[in-house]
Amino acid sequence: MATPVLTAAGMRAAEQAVIASGVPEYELMERAGAAAAEIIWRAGGLRDTLVLCGPGNNGGDGFVIARLLRARGVPVRVAALGDSRTSSAIQARAAWAGPVEAFNDAEPAAQLVDALFGTGLARELDDGIAAQLHDLVSMASHSYAIDLPSGVETDSGALLSPVPHFGMGIALGALKPAHLLFPAADRMTRLVCADIGIAANSSICRLAPPSVYAPGTEAHKYSRGLVAVVGGEMAGASLLASHAAARSGAGMVRRIAADAYIGGPDAIVTDFAKTATEVEHSLQDKRLAVVLVGPGLGRNKDAQARLDVVLKSGHPLVLDADALNILGEIGIAHLPQQAILTPHEAEFTRLFGQLPGSKIDRALDAARRSRCVVVYKGAGTVIAAPDGRAAVASHGSSWLSTAGTGDVLAGIVASRLAVMRDGFQAACEAVWLHGEAARRAGAAFIADDLIERLPEAIASRL
Numbered sequence: 098m099a100t101p102v103l104t105a106a107g108m109r110a111a112e113q114a115v116i117a118s119g120v121p122e123y124e125l126m127e128r129a130g131a132a133a134a135e136i137i138w139r140a141g142g143l144r145d146t147l148v149l150c151g152p153g154n155n156g157g158d159g160f161v162i163a164r165l166l167r168a169r170g171v172p173v174r175v176a177a178l179g180d181s182r183t184s185s186a187i188q189a190r191a192a193w194a195g196p197v198e199a200f201n202d203a204e205p206a207a208q209l210v211d212a213l214f215g216t217g218l219a220r221e222l223d224d225g226i227a228a229q230l231h232d233l234v235s236m237a238s239h240s241y242a243i244d245l246p247s248g249v250e251t252d253s254g255a256l257l258s259p260v261p262h263f264g265m266g267i268a269l270g271a272l273k274p275a276h277l278l279f280p281a282a283d284r285m286t287r288l289v290c291a292d293i294g295i296a297a298n299s300s301i302c303r304l305a306p307p308s309v310y311a312p313g314t315e316a317h318k319y320s321r322g323l324v325a326v327v328g329g330e331m332a333g334a335s336l337l338a339s340h341a342a343a344r345s346g347a348g349m350v351r352r353i354a355a356d357a358y359i360g361g362p363d364a365i366v367t368d369f370a371k372t373a374t375e376v377e378h379s380l381q382d383k384r385l386a387v388v389l390v391g392p393g394l395g396r397n398k399d400a401q402a403r404l405d406v407v408l409k410s411g412h413p414l415v416l417d418a419d420a421l422n423i424l425g426e427i428g429i430a431h432l433p434q435q436a437i438l439t440p441h442e443a444e445f446t447r448l449f450g451q452l453p454g455s456k457i458d459r460a461l462d463a464a465r466r467s468r469c470v471v472v473y474k475g476a477g478t479v480i481a482a483p484d485g486r487a488a489v490a491s492h493g494s495s496w497l498s499t500a501g502t503g504d505v506l507a508g509i510v511a512s513r514l515a516v517m518r519d520g521f522q523a524a525c526e527a528v529w530l531h532g533e534a535a536r537r538a539g540a541a542f543i544a545d546d547l548i549e550r551l552p553e554a555i556a557s558r559l
């Protein structure tokens with residue numbers, strides 16, 4: 098099941114709904130503290146522990162964690178950053194029977210629990226606080242960020258001040274954008290989400306592994322989807338995309354290109370189309386389920402003419418690479434509705450300009466403006482639909498940062514769209530399969546290797 102993602106305001110609203118239903122606010126803090134203490138106990142056992150508590154409810158969680166770990170026999174010290182300022186945090190502090198040290202004087206421990214700030218962080222940490230947190234975390238063998246690492250901005254994943262690397266992030270009640278967006282997501286080696294009895298409904302989710310279906314017994318190559326990949330003068334990129342499409346479930350792939358390359362998998366049929374008119378003619382095939390254009394297209398006048406006939410073809414479209422660059426120049430008004438766009442950062446900015454907000458906000462804004470599904474690529478890829486749904490793919494392999502992997506993704510997107518016809522779902526499946534193929538390919542792979550891993554990635558989800 099997809100894990101929902103809540104912004105700081107969304108989380109407050111979800112908490113308020115539970116409180117309005119009759120659960121005392123302090124009960125939520127006890128639940129959060131108990132869930133986190135259980136996770137820490139399982140991971141760290143009887144290690145000597147230091148809990149850092151801030152002034153708000155995140156600090157309150159810390160006092161509950163300290164009390165419950167001590168009740169299990171864990172040697173626990175608590176260091177607080179000033180007084181507790183909320184009624185729940187004051188109550189949690191009063192229930193802690195041990196001494197409270199000053200944060201600035203706290204000595205390191207084998208296990209460090211950061212309950213300084215969570216969703217209420219309003220500005221960067223003072224330099225001295227950030228430095229002391231950094232030292233204490235780096236001297237601990239086990240470190241846990243309660244709800245969020247202190248210093249990250251909940252909704253954007255930005256680092257408001259330097260943030261150390263934690264062994265584990267323990268999200269309370271729901272994931273927040275900073276758990277999945279970079280650079281914050283990189284500050285937690287492991288991430289767990291603790292259930293505290295909050296109904297976290299959200300149109301934004303963490304990308305979940307898909308359920309993929311094998312073709313039915315009545316399937317034939319056209320019913321499984323015929324994909325056309327329209328390339329230009331350069332063969333490599335459109336070949337990668339075509340090959341990836343062929344390995345991702347489509348019944349047939351046709352490459353329509355001006356290059357004279359005749360190698361590549363024999364299963365891919367190449368239509369030699371020198372001019373835009375010849376491309377137009379090839380696209381008149383009613384059996385085509387999806388047309389992908391962009392990889393290897395080029396940006397010259399001929400490329401523009403080829404793109405133009407694709408945009409007017411009436412087929413469901415996937416637009417990548419040079420198709421996006423050309424659209425960045427001529428404007429998104431020329432986009433057909435319900436296409437899938439797969440921009441990386443530079444292509445995104447060329448298409449939509451500098452949009453405000455988090456990467457999730459920007460992807461959703463772009464999807465609404467273009468009325469297309471947008472796959473905003475990079476570490477922390479966001480897939481957004483015009484109706485407000487978004488999925489965030491985190492922890493994809495950084496080895497993907499190699500030439501041609503985007504062409505492979507575009508081919509997978511086209512193939513999944515040909516198979517299932519739902520743009521958002523197809524894009525989500527494709528990003529997951531691409532990430533899984535990368536995981537299976539290990540280190541230092543090239544784009545071609547990813548394609549070979551796609552059948553295994555698909556088989557793992559049947």
Ligand SMILES: NC(=O)C1=CN([C@@H]2O[C@H](COP(=O)(O)OP(=O)(O)OC[C@H]3O[C@@H](n4cnc5c(N)ncnc54)[C@H](O)[C@@H]3O)[C@@H](O)[C@H]2O)[C@@H](O)CC1
Pocket residue numbers: 112122123125126129130151152153154155156158182183185213214215216217218219220221222223243244245269270293
């Ligand atoms: N309502 C509840 O009882 C629950 C609260 N929860 C916890 O509460 C957290 C949110 O609590 P709060 O809203 O109290 O916020 P925080 O505890 O994250 O921080 C807010 C406090 O820090 C101060 N502050 C903010 N930025 C600062 C900075 N840079 N330097 C110094 N002081 C700064 C604020 O003035 C305020 O006093 C969540 O992250 C979660 O850990 C969860 O346990 C769920 C239940």
Ligand SMILES: Nc1ncnc2c1ncn2[C@@H]1O[C@H](COP(=O)(O)OP(=O)(O)O)[C@@H](O)[C@H]1O
Pocket residue numbers: 418441474475476477478493494495496497498499500501502503504505506531
């Ligand atoms: N550091 C990274 N971590 C995770 N994924 C990445 C990283 N860098 C790139 N990727 C992924 O690799 C692919 C690269 O696509 P793109 O930039 O279009 O490359 P190309 O144009 O060379 O094919 C995208 O799917 C992107 O999300």
Ligand SMILES: [K+]
Pocket residue numbers: 155211212213214215242243244245246247
């Ligand atoms: K924290």
